[in-house]
Amino acid sequence: MAIGRRTFLMNGAALPLAAMPAAAIGAIRGAMPAKAKPLPLSAVRLRPSDFAHAVEVNRAYLLRLEPDRLLHNFHQFAGIAPKAKVYGGWESDTIAGHTLGHYLSGLALTHAQIGCTECATRAAYIIDELAACQAKNGDGYVAGFTRKRKDGTVVDGKEIFPEIMRGDIRSAGFDLNGCWVPLYNWHKMYTGLFDVIDHIGPNPKAMAIMTGLGGYIETVFASLNDDQVQTVLNCEHGGLNESFAELHARTGDPRWLKLAERIYHKKVLVPLSQKRDELANIHANTQVPKLIGLARLYEITGNPAHGTAARFFWEQVTRHHSYVIGGNADREYFTAPDTIAQHITEQTCEHCNTYNMLKLTRQLYSWQPDGALFDFYERAHLNHVMAQQEPVNGGFTYMTPLMTGAKRGYSEMDGEEFWCCVGTGMESHAKHGESIFWQGDDTLIVNLYIPADATWAARGARVGLATAWPYEGEATLRFDALDKPGSFPVALRVPAYAKTAELFVNGEPVTAARAGGYAIVDRRWKKGDALTIRMPLDLRLESPPGDEQVVAVLRGPLVLAGDLGRADGEWDRPDPAMVGSDLLAQFRPVAPEKAQYETDGLIRPGDLSFVPFYRQHDRRSAVYFKRFTDAQWSVEEAAFLKEQARQKDLAARSVDVMHLGEMQPERDHQLTSDISYPVSYRGRSGRDARTGGFFEFVMAVKPGPLILQATYWGDERPRSFDILVDNMRVATQRLDGDRPGEFFDVDYPLPPALTRGKKQVKVRVVPHDKNTAGPVFGMKLFTAKPAAASTT
Structure with a gap:
């Protein structure tokens, strides 16, 4: 019979393992430590496996990148001649500079994971250059992001901050006064600098950069009242609260704690602190770093509301908003709880979300070890993160699509996209050894069954974990050295999906205690001892x-x-x-x-x-x-055949078809547009237009009553727009998510006078103010059926 997670946590009896000889019985103690921390990444070396291969491919990718190209904007805006041209993709957009923080983290983590000295050299060089840029600015400011003015001119992103300090704050969620997520950008830099210190070694220049920049940011926030702060925080800001909480923890300076606590986005965090799930229709990855920062503040201040929000958010996302591979969100947004079956698309599972959810999982686990946390971690790490890297050249996915027949789209080998998920990918695949081994009190904990060797300094131990998991259900932990032998517990995670578990010490069966999702063997250990666990993989x-x-x-x-x-x-x-x-x-x-x-x-x-x-x-x-x-299948087949007949009838009456979002059909139909973008969703191409924009194209017509048909997705957030034919409004369309889980067609009968004597018409789609038009997933013009024609 399967041992469920609840049974495993609540039942205090010994785990029913294999029978054992009396000589093999060690003392049984069924308790996990109150807190835990991972063994340092530098203390873990991966053995050959898919995980070790991913680290090596990622190392090669990192070393193909050119630091001076990532530093281009930092140099230019500080008045220092750039040493290389800027990269393309997002690094040539107003979010430029975000990659440098991820790159610093990737270098530092790779140095710790495999001892890459070139990575450490590059990190030191980048910090020297950032320090020079900051000194040239003279006021603590250092950044690579840009600002796009209303006239289209691209300038130094620093230009937005005097406006913000005057109370002129403009944002639609991702832009702040014409700059793409500048505070998020800074959070990436802070994280990279902290990672260099933690994984390469103390670096006074890095600390000076962070405190100097902190002073500049502090001045900006000091000029704002509380309502203005909330307006700024409506723009994605990553986990900047975490940055200043961490800076306070390392310096002891209360000014950074005050700033961290002020970066508190009430709209999202207050409901979570009250255990209310209001995540539907909000951008997913915008929220996760806020909770990581809030969790760090809980660790520093002990504010129970902060801890409640972090735990509740994790529970809701993993239980009610996550796909089978551990990822979450569709088109980057959360949907209503327990509705993901309606959102199995090619736009599922942004990697950044899972990267951050794993960070939050580690935090929660350190507060109170529980195997259920690592059941999720293992699932997301193995099935999503490991799917995110192209294993030959090191490209990365943005989304990991779960729609049947979809293919994964990887960033190019030359690294010119620089999406957010390219940045988090640099980090994820630099640290596959970071969560295998943990320690708490005098307990050694194995959380992930990934083949590796590690040094456990507390016991002067060298341990090896031999396993072919998840392809074989056995793992053996061996003490290859143990300078401080003695009695202590070793805890091995027993996943919730494991129906049984057998444990052996030096080949002999043993009985283990259990607690919190673990089998625990407490005995006197010595060099050469080996602990084996066997679990079925059903x-x-x-x-x-x-x-x-x-x-x-x-x-x-x-x-x-x-x-x-x-x-x-x-x-x-x-x-x-x-x-x-x-x-x-x-x-x-x-x-x-x-x-x-x-x-x-x-x-x-x-x-x-x-x-x-x-x-x-x-x-x-x-x-x-x-x-x-x-x-049921007989009914399903009948419905499929009926839909096929409907499509065949439409094709027979079709006059013209516009495949929006596809390059050649849009050219053939002379499409023109402004503030309009092609989209792809659930295998269908489409196009939308944002406030102030439009899209327009020509369609062929013929004599007789005609119907213009547009296709929409039935679960869009509320929006409204007009459809015009030859500048005459034929419809105002409102989408409000009232047909979840399906595409649907809307027919717009055209007045005969509108098309009489014409060979073609212009169809124009225009959003209302503060609205989006569409997306429209194609338009058709077809003749009306005779019955419909008589009523026109």
Whole structure:
């Protein structure tokens, strides 16, 4: 019988492990330490595995980048001649400079993880250059971001701060007075500088940069009243509260704590402190760093509301807003709780979100060790983070799509995109050893089964963890050296999905105590002792919260996916479904040591091979499946055939079709636009227009009553816009999310006089003030049916 998490936590009896000889029995103590901390990253060395390979590929990627190109704007705006041209992508936009902070973190973490001296040399060089730029500015300011004026001129981002200090504050969520998330940008720099100190060594210049810049930021905030501060904080600001909480912790200066506590975004954090989930329709990754910062403030101040908010947020996101791979959000936004089955798209699971959720998980775990926290950590780290890196050249995904047939899009090898997730990717794949081993009181804790060697300084121990997890369900911890032998507990995490667990010391079965999701062996340990755990890695199905008719397949911690073929091919077939009464019985192992299976009579329209999702870097995947009984499938097939007949009828009556968001059709239809962008969602291309913008294109017409049809997604946030044909408004369309989980069509009958005698018309889509128009996922012009024509 499976041991559930609740049973595991509440039942105080010994874990029913293998029978053991009396000589092998050690003392049983069923308690975990009150607090814990990880062994230093520099104390852990990975053994050969996919994780070690990811670190090496990432190291090569980091060393291909040129620090002087990342420093270009810092030099230029400080009045120092740049030493190299600026990078492209986001580094040539108004968010320029954010990558440098991530790069510093990536260098520092890689130095700690594998001892890369070149990484340490580069980090020191960058800090020297930042110090020179700050000295040249003369007031503590140092940054690389830019500001785009209303006339389109791009200037030093410093220009926005005198305006803000005068109370002239303008933001639509990501821009602040024409600059893209400047406070978020600074948070990345602070984190990078702290990481250099923590993982390479003390650096007075880095501390001086942070205190000097802190003084500049403090002056800006000092000029604002509380309401103005909240207006500024409506713009994404990362975890800048964490930056100043940490600066206070390291300097003891109360001014930084005061500033950290002032960077408190009430709109988001107050409801969470009151245990209210109001996350729907807000940008996901904007929020997670605020909670990491709030958790750090809780550690410093003990304010219980801060701790409550951090814990509640983690619980809600992991239990009600997360996909099977551990990621969250669709199109970067949270949806309503327990609705993710309606949001399985190609825009799921932004990597930055998971990067930050793992940081928050580590914080919460350090407060009170609980295996449930690392059940989530293992899932997200293995299935999302490991899927995020292209394992040959080191590119990174922005989103990790879960829609059937979608392919992963990786940043290019030359590094010209520099999305936010490129930055967090540099860090995630530099530190795969950071959470394997933990310590608390005199307890050694193993949280992740990743092959590695480590030094446990408290006991003068060198330990090795040998395992082929998650492909084999066994791991052995061996004390290769132990300068301080004696009695102490070793705790091994028993995941919630493990139905049983067997423990052995030096090959002999032992009984272990259990607490908080761990099997604990407390005995007198000596050099050469080995502790082995064996757990089954069974197949199981898991539904997303809120929809039992959708399932994903897992084997132990691994998410398995149906293999749909190479990513460079096309996918235009119906989504596969599972049909039957005992779904797991129709899986057959092909190569269990690689977690590969095939189905037998289970999948419609045809059976599939199932493989680990994270390894499908250049493949198309099917992760989520609708499940049907045979009777239900007959109904589903009938509905599919009916929809096919409807589409066939529309095609027969079609006059013109506009595939919005696709380059060639937009050129063919002479599209013009302003403040308008192509989008892709759920496999469909479309286009939107923002406040003050529009898009317009020509469509062919023919005599007779015509209908203009537009396609929308039914779960958009509220918005309104006008549709004009040859400058005549034919409709005002409002979208308010009242048709969740589906695309829908709206028909706009055109007055015959509007098209009479014409060969083409101009269709124009214009948003209302403070609104977005669309996205519109295509438009069609077709002839009305005779019955419809008689009523026109």
